[in-house]
Amino acid sequence: MKIFAYGIRDDEKPALEDWEKKNPDVTVGYTQELLTPETAQLAKGSDSAVVYQQLDYTKETLTALAEVGVKNLSLRNVGTDNIDFDAAKELGFNVSNVPVYSPNAIAEHSMIQLSRLLRRTKPMDAKVAKHDLRWAPTIGREMRMQTVGVIGTGNIGRKAINILKGFGAKVIAYDKFPNKELQEEGLYVDSLDDLYAQADAISLYVPGVPENHHLINKDSIAKMKDGVVLVNVSRGNLMDIDAVIDGLNSGKVSDFAMDVYEEEVGLFNEDWSGKEFPDPKIADLIARDNVLVTPHIAFYTTKAVDEMVHQSFDAAVAFAKGETPAIAVKF
Numbered sequence: 001m002k003i004f005a006y007g008i009r010d011d012e013k014p015a016l017e018d019w020e021k022k023n024p025d026v027t028v029g030y031t032q033e034l035l036t037p038e039t040a041q042l043a044k045g046s047d048s049a050v051v052y053q054q055l056d057y058t059k060e061t062l063t064a065l066a067e068v069g070v071k072n073l074s075l076r077n078v079g080t081d082n083i084d085f086d087a088a089k090e091l092g093f094n095v096s097n098v099p100v101y102s103p104n105a106i107a108e109h110s111m112i113q114l115s116r117l118l119r120r121t122k123p124m125d126a127k128v129a130k131h132d133l134r135w136a137p138t139i140g141r142e143m144r145m146q147t148v149g150v151i152g153t154g155n156i157g158r159k160a161i162n163i164l165k166g167f168g169a170k171v172i173a174y175d176k177f178p179n180k181e182l183q184e185e186g187l188y189v190d191s192l193d194d195l196y197a198q199a200d201a202i203s204l205y206v207p208g209v210p211e212n213h214h215l216i217n218k219d220s221i222a223k224m225k226d227g228v229v230l231v232n233v234s235r236g237n238l239m240d241i242d243a244v245i246d247g248l249n250s251g252k253v254s255d256f257a258m259d260v261y262e263e264e265v266g267l268f269n270e271d272w273s274g275k276e277f278p279d280p281k282i283a284d285l286i287a288r289d290n291v292l293v294t295p296h297i298a299f300y301t302t303k304a305v306d307e308m309v310h311q312s313f314d315a316a317v318a319f320a321k322g323e324t325p326a327i328a329v330k331f
Ligand code: COI
Pocket: 052, 053, 054, 076, 077, 078, 079, 080, 296, 299
C-alpha cells in the first residue's frame, strides 16, 4: 500500500517518522509542495493522498488527482470549507478530516489572546522593551468582570467555555445546534442579537461555511456593546475585516485578536521581515496597540501536529483498504 502526502513541513517529520515506524507495511511518499492540478501527478500509483493546505481543493485539482487514480483524500486539518464537495462527489472521492486533533490548542490560544488584550500586554511589553517601567496608562481589565459571548459550541467552543469558567468570567453562548449539557446549564442566549447586546467580549468557534460568511459585519457590530472585544481564531471569512477596522477606528471595537484572515493564503506562514506586506490592511492591524495578529497558529502545538499526522494517515490506510474511517466526512 502506498500513501502520498502533500505539503509536509519539517515540523511534521518526527510525527510522520513515528507513524511510518508503526506502519512498516505502508510505503509513504511525500513532498513539501501543496496539492495543485500540476502536482497531482506526484501521487500516481498511490492508494490515498494526505493533504494539508488552505488553498482550495477545486474541481480541477480533484480531477487531476482522480486522473492519476487517487480518489482517497485525507486532510490533516479540521476545516473542510476549501473542498469542492460537489466535484468530490461527482468524481467518487472519499474524504476524511481530523475533527478533533486538539481542541484545547485552539481554545487555549483564543483565551490567551483575550486575556492579553484585557491586560494590554502588547503596549506594556513595548514599554518594557523601551525600559519604560511605569504602570500608567496601561491599566488592564479582569476576565471575571467580563461577559464573554461564545459563538459556536462544538469541541473547540466548549473547551474555551471551560477556560473562561476557570477565569470566573460570565459565559453566554449561541449555537444553531445547542449542546445538551450547556443548555441544562442555561448558558445559551436565544439569538445572536441577544449575544451581541450582552457580551463585553465575543469569540468565534464556527466553521467558515458560506452561511457564516461575514457573520461579523457592519450591522452585527452596530448591535454590539460599545468597546466590545473581538477574537477570531476560526476562519478569516467569518469577519468583514473592513467593518472591524471601522469599528476599531470609531472605538466601537476596543480590542481585536485575529489568528485568521480572509486573505491569509500566501501571507501567513511566510517571512516578510525586511519586506513590505503586500496587504496594507495587515500592516495597519499589526501596528495597532489594541490588535493582536497571529498567523494561523492557534492549532500549532506539538500535540496537535502529532494527532493531525497520525489520524490522517490512519484514515488514508482505512480508505485504501476499502473501509470507512470514523473520521470520514459525510457529503
Ligand atoms: C484547521 O485544522 O482547519 C486549521 O485551521 C488549522 C490549519 C492547519 C489549516
